[in-house]
Amino acid sequence: MVETSEIVQAKKTSPYQLGLQVFIVLAILTAVEFVFAFYLNVWPVLALVALSKGGLVMYYYMHISRLFEVDRTEDRESFAYKLSSNRLGLWFFMLSDGFIFGGLFIARFNLLALSRPDVNQFLGLTITSVLLISSFFANRAEVSMEHGNKSRALSSLLITIILGLLFLIGVLGVEWRIAPFGPGDGAQGAVFYSMTGFHAFHVLTGIIFLTIIRRNIARDRFTSEKHWGVEAAVVYWHFVDFIWIFFYPALYLIGVVIH
Amino acid sequence: MESHETLKHYKILPIFRGFLFEILGNIFGILLVVLVRVLMRLPAWKPEPAIVVGSLFGALFFLYGVGVLDDWFKWVAGGETPEHEDEVGQWGWKRYFSVSHDHKVIGMQYLALALILFTVGGTFALIFRTELAEPGLQFLSPIEYNTLMSLHGIVMIIGILIGISAVMNYTVPLLIGAKDMAFPRLNAFSFWIAVPSVVILLSSMAFGGFDTGWTGYPPLSIRAPLGMQMFFLGVSLSSFSSILSALNILVTVIRLRARGMTPFRLPIFIWAAIATSVIAMTATQLIGLAFQMVMLERLLGMGFFDPINGGNPILFEHLFWFYSHPAVYVFILPGLGVISELLPVFVRKPLYGYKWVAMSSLGIAFSGFLVWGHHMFASGMAEYLRQPFMYSTLLVAVPTGVKFFSWVATLWKGKISFPTPMLFVLGSIVVFLLGGLSGPPNGTVSTDLLLNNTYFILGHFHDTLFGGYVLPFFAAIYYWWPKMTGKRLNEKLGKVHFWLMAPPMVVLTLLMMRIGLLGMRRRVDDYDPSLGFTPYHIIMTIMGFLIGLSVIFFFINVWLTAKRGEVVKGNVWESRSPEWQVPNPMPVHNYDREVIVVGNPYDYGLPGSRYVIFEGDEIPPDEGAAKPQLVPEPTSGNS
Numbered sequence: 001m002v003e004t005s006e007i008v009q010a011k012k013t014s015p016y017q018l019g020l021q022v023f024i025v026l027a028i029l030t031a032v033e034f035v036f037a038f039y040l041n042v043w044p045v046l047a048l049v050a051l052s053k054g055g056l057v058m059y060y061y062m063h064i065s066r067l068f069e070v071d072r073t074e075d076r077e078s079f080a081y082k083l084s085s086n087r088l089g090l091w092f093f094m095l096s097d098g099f100i101f102g103g104l105f106i107a108r109f110n111l112l113a114l115s116r117p118d119v120n121q122f123l124g125l126t127i128t129s130v131l132l133i134s135s136f137f138a139n140r141a142e143v144s145m146e147h148g149n150k151s152r153a154l155s156s157l158l159i160t161i162i163l164g165l166l167f168l169i170g171v172l173g174v175e176w177r178i179a180p181f182g183p184g185d186g187a188q189g190a191v192f193y194s195m196t197g198f199h200a201f202h203v204l205t206g207i208i209f210l211t212i213i214r215r216n217i218a219r220d221r222f223t224s225e226k227h228w229g230v231e232a233a234v235v236y237w238h239f240v241d242f243i244w245i246f247f248y249p250a251l252y253l254i255g256v257v258i259h
Numbered sequence: 260m261e262s263h264e265t266l267k268h269y270k271i272l273p274i275f276r277g278f279l280f281e282i283l284g285n286i287f288g289i290l291l292v293v294l295v296r297v298l299m300r301l302p303a304w305k306p307e308p309a310i311v312v313g314s315l316f317g318a319l320f321f322l323y324g325v326g327v328l329d330d331w332f333k334w335v336a337g338g339e340t341p342e343h344e345d346e347v348g349q350w351g352w353k354r355y356f357s358v359s360h361d362h363k364v365i366g367m368q369y370l371a372l373a374l375i376l377f378t379v380g381g382t383f384a385l386i387f388r389t390e391l392a393e394p395g396l397q398f399l400s401p402i403e404y405n406t407l408m409s410l411h412g413i414v415m416i417i418g419i420l421i422g423i424s425a426v427m428n429y430t431v432p433l434l435i436g437a438k439d440m441a442f443p444r445l446n447a448f449s450f451w452i453a454v455p456s457v458v459i460l461l462s463s464m465a466f467g468g469f470d471t472g473w474t475g476y477p478p479l480s481i482r483a484p485l486g487m488q489m490f491f492l493g494v495s496l497s498s499f500s501s502i503l504s505a506l507n508i509l510v511t512v513i514r515l516r517a518r519g520m521t522p523f524r525l526p527i528f529i530w531a532a533i534a535t536s537v538i539a540m541t542a543t544q545l546i547g548l549a550f551q552m553v554m555l556e557r558l559l560g561m562g563f564f565d566p567i568n569g570g571n572p573i574l575f576e577h578l579f580w581f582y583s584h585p586a587v588y589v590f591i592l593p594g595l596g597v598i599s600e601l602l603p604v605f606v607r608k609p610l611y612g613y614k615w616v617a618m619s620s621l622g623i624a625f626s627g628f629l630v631w632g633h634h635m636f637a638s639g640m641a642e643y644l645r646q647p648f649m650y651s652t653l654l655v656a657v658p659t660g661v662k663f664f665s666w667v668a669t670l671w672k673g674k675i676s677f678p679t680p681m682l683f684v685l686g687s688i689v690v691f692l693l694g695g696l697s698g699p700p701n702g703t704v705s706t707d708l709l710l711n712n713t714y715f716i717l718g719h720f721h722d723t724l725f726g727g728y729v730l731p732f733f734a735a736i737y738y739w740w741p742k743m744t745g746k747r748l749n750e751k752l753g754k755v756h757f758w759l760m761a762p763p764m765v766v767l768t769l770l771m772m773r774i775g776l777l778g779m780r781r782r783v784d785d786y787d788p789s790l791g792f793t794p795y796h797i798i799m800t801i802m803g804f805l806i807g808l809s810v811i812f813f814f815i816n817v818w819l820t821a822k823r824g825e826v827v828k829g830n831v832w833e834s835r836s837p838e839w840q841v842p843n844p845m846p847v848h849n850y851d852r853e854v855i856v857v858g859n860p861y862d863y864g865l866p867g868s869r870y871v872i873f874e875g876d877e878i879p880p881d882e883g884a885a886k887p888q889l890v891p892e893p894t895s896g897n898s
Contacts (some may be wrong), residue, residue: 076438076515077342085441085514092506092540099544103578107552107563110574184560186569194552194561212335221337229334 016143022060023136029053030132034125037253043114046249053245061139061238067091083228090232094239097202101243104195105250111187114255118180119192124252127170128244131203134163135241138210142234148224150217157214160237164207171200188258195247202240209233273325273357274454280324281317281455288316308558310466311488318455318496326358327451330444358451360443363845365450366429367743370736372453373425376418378810379461383411385807387784392800394788404784406468406486413460413473413490416586417497419728420539421453423593424504426735427532429743431508433838433845434526436517436854436871441510445503453500460493472782474579477553477564477572488557491550498547501589505539508532517837517871519856523614526836526860530617531596534624538585538592542628546582549575576638580631587720588627591691591727592620595662597735598684602666603861604834605681606673610861612665619665622658630655633702637711645704652702659695663688674864678832679753683734686761691726693765694719697772712782715775718768725764733760733813741831745844746824752816759809763802770795770802835860835870852876 033049058064066087073080141156175196183193213233216222222230271279292309296302322328330340354364355371387407390399399407428446432439440446463469467484480487512529552563553575562568564575603610610616632640632648666688675681697719700706710716733756741747774795779786786792830839837854838845853874862868 074518081514085510088513089442089445089506089510092509096502096506096540096544099541100548103545103548107574107578110577111563111569111571183555184562184568186562187571188569190552190556190561190563190568190570193559194555194563216337219337 016140018060019136019139019143022056022139023132026053026056026132027129029056030125030128033249033253037249041254041256043254046253050246050249054242057135057238057242057245061135062235062242064091079226086228086232090235094236097239098243100198101247104191104198105246108191108195108250111191112255112258115188115258116253116255117188117192117251118257118259119175119252120178121252123170123175123178124248127167127175128248130163130167130170131241131244134160134167135238137163138234138237142230145217145222145227145230146224150220153217153230154214157210157217161207161210161214164203164210164237168200168203168207171196171203192251195251199240199243199247202243206233206237206240209236272353275356277321277325277451277454278458281321281458283324284317284320285313287320288313291316307485307488310485311492311554311558314459314462314489314492318452318459321455322448322451325451325454327444327448329358358447360439360447361847362428362432362440362443362446363743363849365446366425368450369421369425369428369453372450372457373418373422376414376421376457380411380414380418381807381810383407383414385803387411388800388803390784391786392793392797394786394793396785399784401784402468402470402484405470405472405782406464408782408784409469409472409490410461410464413494415724416473416590417453417457417460417494419590419724420497420501420586422728422732423535423589424449424453424500426593426597426732427508427535428504430735430739430838431511431529431532432515433742433849434529434836435512435515435520436837436850436856437511437515438849440507441514442507446507449500449504449507452503453497456493456496456500458493459489459496463487463489463493474583475550475553476579477556477570477575478566480553481556481565488554491554495547495550495554498543501539502543505536505543508536509540517854517856521856523617524856524859525617526600527610527613527616528593528596528600530620531592531599534620535589535592535596538624538627539589542582542585544582545578546586549578549582552578573635573638573640576635576640577631580634581628584631584634585624585627587723588623590724592623594687594726594728594731595691596620597731597738598666598687599662601680601684601734601738602669603863604832605678605684606669606675607863608669608673609859609863609865610665611668611671612661613859613861615661616665619658619661622661623655626651626655626658630702633707636704636707649702649704653699656695656699663692663695678737679748679750679757680734680738680832682754682757683730683737683761686757687726687730687734689726690722690730690761690765690768693768694722694724694726697722710775712780713775714771714779714781717781718771718775721764721771722768725761725768730761733757738832740820741827741843742838742845744821744824745826746820747827747831748820749816749824752812752819756809756812756816759805759812763805763809767799767802767806770799835863837871840871840873 029049029052033046033053036049037046069084071081071084075081137156137160141153141160144150144152144156176193179192181189181192183189210233213222213229216229217227289309289312292305292312293303296305296308333340354361355368359365359368387399387404390397390404396404428440428450431437463486466486466489469475469480469483469487469490471480471483471487475487475490480491512525512533516525552561555561556563556565556568556570560568562570564570564572566572599610599616629651630648632644633652636645636648677685697715701710701716701719737748737753774792775781777792778790779792786796827843829843831843832839837850841850850873855872855874856870857872858868858870860870862870
C-alpha cells in the first residue's frame with residue numbers, strides 16, 4: 001500500500017517538474033538561437049535548433065505519444081474510446097492546418113530566399129518568450145486539471161490567456177505599427193504580414209478556446225477524469241506555439257536584413 | 260414520429276432560415292467594411308472589400324442560421340447534447356433540408372447538391388459548346404464565354420468533390436459496420452459549409468464573371484473583374500468541406516471498424532477512401548492558401564504573385580498544383596475503388612490480387628504528391644525540374660496498371676451479369692483506359708511542349724474524369740439506390756442512360772484529341788474556319804447534347820422510381836458486404852447488432868466462405884468447428 005501511494009505521489013509531482021524542466025530547456029535553446037543568429041548566421045543550425053524545440057513541445061507538451069496508447073476498452077460508446085478518437089481527430093486537424101503554415105513557409109523562402117524583413121529584434125525575442133512562457137502555463141493548467149487541482153488550473157489558464165493577449169498586442173499593436181513597411185510594400189510586406197496575420201488569427205482562436213474552457217472549469221463542467229475540452233484547447237495552444245517556433249527564426253533570424 | 264427536439268423551435272425550414280441569415284450576414288459584412296473604412300478615414304464605399312467581406316459573413320451567418328453550430332454553442336455554454344445514437348424521430352422529408360447528424364442523410368444531402376452542381380456545370384458546358392459549333396461568336400460575348408468556360412471547370416470540380424463526399428459518407432460507415440461517422444456534428448458541418456460556398460461561387464456571374472479558367476493564375480486573376488474574388492472565396496470555403504470530411508473518414512475508418520476487420524479484410528473501396536482522404540486532408544489546404552493569397556493581394560495589395568510588386572507568379576502555380584494535381588487522384592481513387600468493389604459482385608469471383616489493389620491506391624496517392632510539376636513544363640519553371648517530374652509522372656502509371664490488371668483478371672472466366680451498375684463499371688474501365696493511354700504523351704516533356712494547351716489535354720482529362728469518376732459515380736448510385744430508398748432504379752431507363760452517356764463521351768473526347776493534335780487551342784471562344792475543324796465541332800456539340808439527354812433520362816428514372824418503383828427487400832445484388840445483410844432501406848442506426856468479420860470480403864463463389872456475421876448469429880456448423888476464430892487466416896488463394 002505504501003508503495004502504491006508513493007507512486008501516486010511521485011506521479012502527482014513529477015509532471016509539474018517535467019513541464020518546468022522542458023520549459024527551461026526551451027528557454028535556453030531560444031537564447032542560443034538568438035545569440036547564434038547574430039554571431040554566426042548559418043541557417044541549417046537555426047533550423048536544427050527550431051526542430052529540436054518543436055520536437056520537445058510536441059513530445060512533452062502536446063503528448064503525441066498519447067496517440068499510440070492502446071485502447072483500454074473495446075466499448076465504442078465509452079468515454080475512453082471516444083477520447084482516443086477525439087485525440088486522433090485533433091492531431092489530423094493540426095496536421096492539416098500545418099499545411100497552411102507550411103505553404104506560407106515555402107512562400108517566404110521562395111520570395112525572400114535568404115534575406116529577411118527589417119523588423120525589431122528585441123520585440124521579436126520578447127513576444128517569442130511570452131508565447132513560450134504561456135505554453136508552460138498551459139501545460140501546468142492541464143496537469144493541474146488531471147490531478148483535480150481546480151484552482152491551480154484556473155490561475156494557470158488565466159496567466160496563459162493574459163500572456164496570449166500580450167502576444168497579440170505585441171504583434172498586431174506594436175509590431176505592425178512600427179514596421180517600416182506596409183502589407184503592400186513588395187514581397188517582404190506580403191510575407192511578413194501574411195505569416196504573422198495567419199498565426200495571430202490562430203492565437204486569437206486559441207485565446208477564445210482557453211477562455212471558454214476556463215469558464216467551464218469554473219462551473220465544474222470538467223473532472224479530473226473527463227476533461228477532453230481542456231486537453232484539446234491546451235494542445236491546440238501548444239500547436240500555435242509550435243508553429244511560432246518555426247516562424248520566429250524564419251521571420252527574425254535567418255538571412256540578412258532587406259533595407 | 261416524434262419530432263426532433265432541437266428542431267422544434269425553427270418556424271421555417273432550416274435551409275431557408277440559413278439563406279435568410281446569409282442575406283443578413285451579407286448586409287452585416289458590408290456595413291462592417293463601411294464602418295471600418297469610415298473609422299480609417301478612407302472613402303466609405305469600395306465595392307470589392309465590401310462584397311468579399313459581406314459574402315464571408317454571409318457564409319458564417321448561414322451556418323448559424325441553418326443550425327449546424329447549435330450543439331457547439333451548447334457545449335461552449337457548458338451544456339450537454341444528445342449523442343447521435345440517442346436521437347429519435349425522423350422529422351419526415353424535412354430532415355433532408357435541416358441539420359441531421361445521420362451519415363446517411365448527410366450522404367444524400369451531398370448527393371443532391373452534387374447532382375445539382377453537375378446539372379449546372381453541364382448546362383454551362385452545353386451553352387458554350389453550342390457557341391463553339393460554328394466559328395465566330397454567335398450569342399456569347401468573350402467575357403461571357405470565359406466565365407462559362409471557367410465556371411464549367413470549377414463547378415464540375417466542386418461537384419465531383421461533393422459527389423465523392425456523398426459516396427464516401429453514405430457507404431464508408433456501412434461498409435465497415437459502424438453506426439455512424441466518428442464525428443457526426445463535424446460531418447454535418449462539412450456538408451453545410453459547402454452550400455454557402457457554392458452560392459458564393461455561382462454569384463461570381465453576377466459580379467462581372469472572370470476569365471482565367473478554373474486555375475485562376477495570377478497576374479491575370481489579380482486584374483480580373485470582381486467575380487474572380489467570388490470564385491476564390493467560394494473555392495476556399497468549400498475546401499473546408501473537403502478537408503473536414505476527409506478527416507472524419509480517416510478517423511472513422513481507423514477507429515470504428517467492425518470487430519475482426521483487419522487491414523487486409525477491409526472492403527477495397529475503403530482503401531481507396533483512405534488514400535483519397537489522406538490527399539484531401541492535407542494538400543487541399545494549399546489551394547485554399549494560394550487562393551486566399553491572391554484575394555489578399557487584390558484586397559490589400561500584398562505582393563505575393565504580381566511581378567510588378569515583387570511577387571512570383573510561378574509560386575502560385577507551385578502552390579496551386581501541389582493540391583490540384585493530387586486532387587485529380589482525389590477524384591478518381593474513389594471511382595476506381597467503386598469499380599474494384601462492384602466488379603466481384605457482378606462477376607461472382609474473388610477480386611484478383613486484393614492486396615496489390617489495396618496498395619496501389621496508396622501508391623497512386625503518394626506518388627501523386629510528387630508529380631505536380633508536369634502541369635508547369637511550359638510555365639517557365641526551372642528547367643532542371645522537368646525531368647524528375649516527368650519520371651515521377653510516368654511512375655503513376657505503375658499502380659494504375661496494377662488496378663487494370665486486377666480488373667481484367669477478375670473479369671476473366673467470371674460469371675458476368677450485366678445489370679445497369681455493371682454496365683457503368685465496364686464503361687468506366689474502357690473510358691478510363693482511353694484517358695490513361697492519352698496521359699503519358701502529356702507527361703513526357705518533349706511531347707507535352709507540343710500538346711500543351713491544346714484540345715488534346717481536354718480529351719485526356721475528360722476521359723480520365725469520366726471513366727475515373729462520373730461513370731463509377733453513377734454505378735454507385737444505381738448499386739446503392741435500393742439501400743438508400745428501398746426501391747430499385749428502373750433497369751431499362753438505366754441502360755438508356757448508360758448507352759446515351761458513355762459512347763458519346765468516347766466520341767467527344769477522341770475528337771477533342773484529334774483536333775488537339777491538329778492544333779486546336781483550348782479555352783478559346785473562336786477558331787479559324789479555314790482550319791477545317793467545324794465538322795468536328797458540330798459532332799462534338801451533338802455528342803455533348805446526347806450526354807445531357809442521358810442525364811435527363813437519369814432524372815426521369817429517379818422520378819419514376821420514386822413514384823412507382825420496384826420495392827426490393829433483401830440483398831438485391833447478392834453481395835457479401837454487411838450493408839446488404841440488413842433490410843432496405845438502411846435502418847436508422849445501421850446495425851442493431853454488432854457486425855463481426857470472419858472471412859475475406861471478396862471470396863465470391865468459394866463454398867462455405869463467409870465475410871460477416873452478426874453478434875448472436877451462430878457460425879454455420881459446417882465451418883463453425885473448423886474456424887471460429889476472429890483473427891485473420893491465410894487468404895484463399897487469390898491474394
